[in-house]
Amino acid sequence: MTVHRLSPEILSAIEGAVGQNGVAADPAGMAKYLGDWAGDYRGNALAVLRPASVAEVQALMRLCNELGLGVVPQGGNTGLVSGAIDSKGGLVVVSLERMNAxxxxxxxxxxxxxxxxxxxxxxxxxxxxxxxxxxxxxxxxxxxxxxxxxxxxxxxxxxxxxxxxxxxxxxxxxxxxxxxxxxxxxxxxxxxxxxxxxxxxxxxxxxxxxxxxxxxxxxxKPAKTETAYLGLASFEAAVTLFNRARRECSDLISAFEIIGSECIELARLIDPGTRAPVSAPVQVLVELSSSAAIDLNALLAGFLGDALESGLVTDAVLAASTAQARSFWAIREGLVEGQAKRGYHVRTDLSVKISDIPALIEQARRFVAYDHPGWIPLAYGHAGDGNIHFNVLPPAELAEHEARARGAEVIAGLYEIAVGLGGSISAEHGIGRSRRQEFWARLSPTHRRMVAALKSALDPKGLMNPGCLLPETETFR
Amino acid sequence: MTVHRLSPEILSAIEGAVGQNGVAADPAGMAKYLGDWAGDYRGNALAVLRPASVAEVQALMRLCNELGLGVVPQGGNTGLVSGAIDSKGGLVVVSLERMNAxxxxxxxxxxxxxxxxxxxxxxxxxxxxxxxxxxxxxxxxxxxxxxxxxxxxxxxxxxxxxxxxxxxxxxxxxxxxxxxxxxxxxxxxxxxxxxxxxxxxxxxxxxxxxxxxxxxxxxxKPAKTETAYLGLASFEAAVTLFNRARRECSDLISAFEIIGSECIELARLIDPGTRAPVSAPVQVLVELSSSAAIDLNALLAGFLGDALESGLVTDAVLAASTAQARSFWAIREGLVEGQAKRGYHVRTDLSVKISDIPALIEQARRFVAYDHPGWIPLAYGHAGDGNIHFNVLPPAELAEHEARARGAEVIAGLYEIAVGLGGSISAEHGIGRSRRQEFWARLSPTHRRMVAALKSALDPKGLMNPGCLLPETETFR
Missing domain, CATH: 3.30.465.10 (Uridine Diphospho-n-acetylenolpyruvylglucosamine Reductase; domain 3)
Structure with missing residues (x-):
């Protein structure tokens, strides 16, 4: 059974738990809690509740438990998998924003x-x-x-x-x-x-x-940071470089980001003056950090010198200033913002073994080129973790509803490729509601039973974020 | 209900699951699985079972599940809290030793x-x-x-x-x-x-x-390792030194062990020639490791130079060879073996905030001196984790059974001190059977309910290691 509205009695009990200031039940007051950052999802809620203390959260949950009312906990609402946005309605959103000390x-x-x-x-x-x-x-x-x-x-x-x-x-x-x-x-x-x-x-x-x-x-806080932007001929070279970097730079590598050159254009949507410091099909942003007592500049320069000499890296720029290092990071950040600016697009968060990154990207690119011509593949990510955000932009002329329908097919194909390589469809973004079916379908029966057993053990009435991560179950007694 | 022996039918079913070679039910065959490394505990079992494959473990557990027969999983049997040794009997030990590839x-x-x-x-x-x-x-x-x-x-x-x-x-x-x-x-x-x-x-x-x-x-594998043995005036100085080391040596510190000088004598029980490289009330063994490209020797020498100059460290020996580094570690390892050689002793595994280490040691020493005169306190441990093994040797003349009875009081007192400082009675050794009561008594009712709910969710019949970690429950239907 789903609750369709909160009776005045229930609303007043909720106000008793979180105070009048802690309740928004009108569309205008709820709006900002019911849309996600990327503009991909719109949600519904019976009310948005904003407790101001642990005691208020407890009072609220005691009440919800009594009523059998499902809750969607919400943080900054920046997730990408609709984990804090529910479109069905019948639930209350619990925002933690007032508890911010x-x-x-x-x-x-x-x-x-x-x-x-x-x-x-x-x-x-x-x-x-x-x-x-x-x-x-x-x-x-x-x-x-x-x-x-x-x-x-x-x-x-x-x-x-x-x-x-x-x-x-x-x-x-x-x-x-x-x-x-x-x-x-x-x-x-x-x-x-x-x-x-x-x-x-x-x-x-x-x-x-x-x-x-x-x-x-x-x-x-690291006293020193060194940042370099590198050009390489292939993703294979990037993986080899990462392995060498791990061995030669001790545990001082704080980032090793990989960027397919096709992504640079997106950063230009944010800052038209953006130019990659190198021109190569595969680009790597590497950052090392350490205490003051280590000659980090010499360490990175020596490593890059060897990599250039051996031909593994074709071009390398070691940031000469903090401003230049920031400009490297602006490319990496700009491409994410740029793709968001393009509106709807296929967003993935795949992981494979680090050594399988080249195969993943190659297979994914081939799949898009053959099965979805006109769609624009973008490959970037946290190479050192085996985590590639292989995203795909729809052709500019495609209407959004058509793009979304087709996009679902693109996603399904990309998931097959990752899973075929023994990879994961969620390296870091999580499952939420948008990946729940794909996730659940791939679990073994034993795994499902264990997940369900844990859920029942801690949330026997199924009140906590129903529809997220696990298949939807009846949430109101 | 407890099973007191395995009927021939059950034994034969077990042999069907793990093979004849996988079963020992006679005292001689079981002996080595029923005593712990430190000689603190003696156990009982209906049989010791040694499956040779995952499929055999599955067959065995299916059978145990059917019979309602409790099992004690056992690895190398080197634990210190009687987690793999059960003295009550009525259970089977499942050793994984044959699955060792x-x-x-x-x-x-x-x-x-x-x-x-x-x-x-x-x-x-x-x-x-x-x-x-x-x-x-x-x-x-x-x-x-x-x-x-x-x-x-x-x-x-x-x-x-x-x-x-x-x-x-x-x-x-x-x-x-x-x-x-x-x-x-x-x-x-x-x-x-x-x-x-x-x-x-x-x-x-x-x-x-x-x-x-x-x-x-x-x-x-780190290409370089540098090891130093230091003398300091106090545990406060050691904590300050650790904080400086964290800031100045980046993330390259692999060990920071603290040793009260009173422990050195124990290492001499193993090697009578043992001499600490420094003579100071508090001694620290610090190890850094890194790749070849970092001048690790200069890093550690520079750090120690500053620490000596400021008076924080009173004496420092930087190992000049691998052999010398080994000799430093031999002291640390020898003191553990030495105390085992002394026979029964109070062994703890306390953790507190790193900044509370000096208070922990001071209070614990005072407690032993006042309440248990003649007992010999020993303080050493992993200072960088806030983890102190504050152990206490009984007076040499005390009979073992008296020492054990008194030892229980010593342990209770030391636990009170750690808990009073917001600390833990198990930093790394675990709970097992020997700390179960102390552990369980200190949990909040909510925490207990959550633990019990998880246990029931995954092991509804209570077959897995009954008596370990959670209070004993009925294990046979």
Missing amino acids: IRQIDTENFTLQADAGCVLQTIKDACEARDCLFPLALGAQGSCQIGGNAATNAGGVNVLRYGMARDLILGLEVVLADGELWNGICGLRKNNSGYDLKQLFIGSEGTLGIITGVEVKLFP | IRQIDTENFTLQADAGCVLQTIKDACEARDCLFPLALGAQGSCQIGGNAATNAGGVNVLRYGMARDLILGLEVVLADGELWNGICGLRKNNSGYDLKQLFIGSEGTLGIITGVEVKLFP
């Missing part, structure tokens, strides 16, 4: 605690001001929230060195489906005591509870 | 797959021969098995740089309580696709399934 920064122990709704950039800035680094770095960092980063196990450009959100999280505080609070924040670096419950919630996309607080690891 | 080493993608029963040292050696590093490093590495490392989330001396076993594991293969196989090995570095099921089994100490295969991350 940094609770504590402990520079002696390199830890930080924050409310779930704290914006990632706010955390990064606060750390930087204290000579620390919180290394999670992604395009949406100005809007995404740390609770959402945890719930979706966010990735980004620094995963190679520092790991996914999962690897950076020391503790979580979570309100469960029945309103109970689980406090798993303890300030310790090492605590091997039974089931590591936080792991359940990381990457569970709001389907097991509402994360209200997060504790993360910090790192010393 | 390395399945694959992929040096291009820096991954390795192995059977659960493969000995850690075998894996480390195979990696080294291929110029790779598998960084998990602990005293028991010559006997412990990778499946046990995964099941207990093993720690060790390289956690600081490379993380716990959890951080090194890319995939697991697990036979569930009902004999179903879950294959979570995929060869990918990045795969953010729904609940990360492997996280459940890592650190679950055999209570949710039997790990049969493990996939781990490898690293390039």
